[in-house]
Amino acid sequence: MKITFKQVDAFRTVVSTGTVTEAAAMLGISQPAVSRLISDFEAEVGFQLFQRSGRVLVPTDEARLLVEEVRQAVSGMEHIKDSATAIGKFGHARLNLVITPGVSSQLAPDLLQEFSATWPKAMARMEIAPSDDAVEWMVSQNYDFGITTTQPANPSFDSLVIRNSDVCCVVPTGHPLAEKTIVQAQDLAGKSFISYMPSSRFRFEIDQFFEAKGISRQMQYETRTTDAVCRLVARGLGVSVVGASLEYLKTIPDCVALPFAAPLTFRAVLFWSKNKPLSAVGQSFLKIVQSQISDD
Template sequence: MKIRQLEAFRAVMLCQTVTRAAEMLHISQPAATRLIADLEESVGFALFERVRGRLYPTAEAQVLYEEVQRSLVGVERIALAARDIRELQRGSLQIAAAPALALSFLPRAIAEFLTQHGQTQISMLTHSSRTVVDMVVGQRCDVGLAILSMNHPSTHGERLISTRMVCALPVGHRLCSEAVIRPHDLAGEKFVSHPRALDSRLQIDALFASYGIERQLQVETQVSWSICAFVEAGLGVALIDPITALEYRGNGICFRVFEPQLTTDFSVLFSTQRPPSLLLKSFIAHTRAFAIAQLEPHLVVA
């Protein structure tokens, strides 16, 4: 028993003639007749009585038709689901992301993504970059987005975007009138900074040490958004990633280009146990393009 035979049977039941059933299925009349004959042979009883050129379903055919209709509806539903999956209109994504991305940037990127992929279900959890890596390794999410250097693509991840840090200053600060801030400009300033455990902190410390400048650390916090809030409150200056600067909604802070260049790399992490889906690949491409479109070109390194 084949699906095509069942489709021919349903078509004849609906159209009441083999000719119209064949037209409905876009096949020849002999082909439709052969499908019905093969189905009758398979089930072991007659499905139609032929009277004056018309087909009348038998009582057994009426009973069978109810089951065939339910089965074919299920097959059609599967075909529709497969089409939606192929066209990236159906699926789910479980995302784990660092706060710098998850607090505001990703919600906006996801909202735009869903305008083209409306039936996709998305779950996003916010964790530190280290926890995001652990979640990916433990297969507790489909994709991880973290602040992490990854210069070469691999089977378990790739760089999303590389950006250059900016200097955050409270409005009214003496340096707000400058277009570019350099290390010697910040000598003697109080700093709001990431903790020592983060790579960005080590990178900044090393740069200022190379210039012979000792930073006066006023406040430490691991979340870039909080760093901006501390700066706006007048507790110091800071160097942060440009995505946080882009998304920060406070009015009491100004952002300036910082030289020499310090980079913040955002990376995408996959499970090593299963390849990324077509939907996930599309989401990553969209997120990268969204970031590049949102940031000023001089803030995008690669």
């Protein structure tokens, strides 16, 4: 089987656009060239990829199964291309950081801003992974640092706690709870509650806390980032318990942050692999983080 990258890319693009015309425009080649690539790809894989419905090409069931593998393969190729470009443009001055959604809008941007002042010509990549486990895997592969909400259990990582603060309850402006000086768990009984995604360990800790107290919430909305949770709260869709500083939460319009009475803390942990030496850029980033901790 001789499958080419051009065939794979054409297949992925046609699935995304639904027509050969739009796929040709996106790929910068002619429509006959796209049709030929799809035909050759079908010959290689041994089954039909599309059925025509008017002007639209509808993927077959087999094509839908194949396209997920194709997207991962193309993503890997694009990563190689980006890495090659970065090496050519920036040499070895590159920082790869992967974080969980819960801290994506809080700590990482500030750290990268400080990093850019020290390394103004370096390339920095901030990837957001769906779970702590995904972050740990990516750091073990090729990322310099990860930031998660829990201490990695894997002994092959070094780590540093960069944030350890109380959690907050967030409610919409004008909500009856907004007048309280501190919110109790019982105050949220029966309320529409906006949660982090089930893959979040911080979400697990929050759920365990309410279950231990026998308090039921109306679990109606889920999202990944603290910023998204607070924006949904600001729209009046519910209340939540989040891991973020009061200073950060005060920047979100129409969202009131209040102390929450619970033995819960929000932790942000920077970690890196012991199995590979840090580059000069990585060592500099670590010093920046350590400096910020000492200043707090």
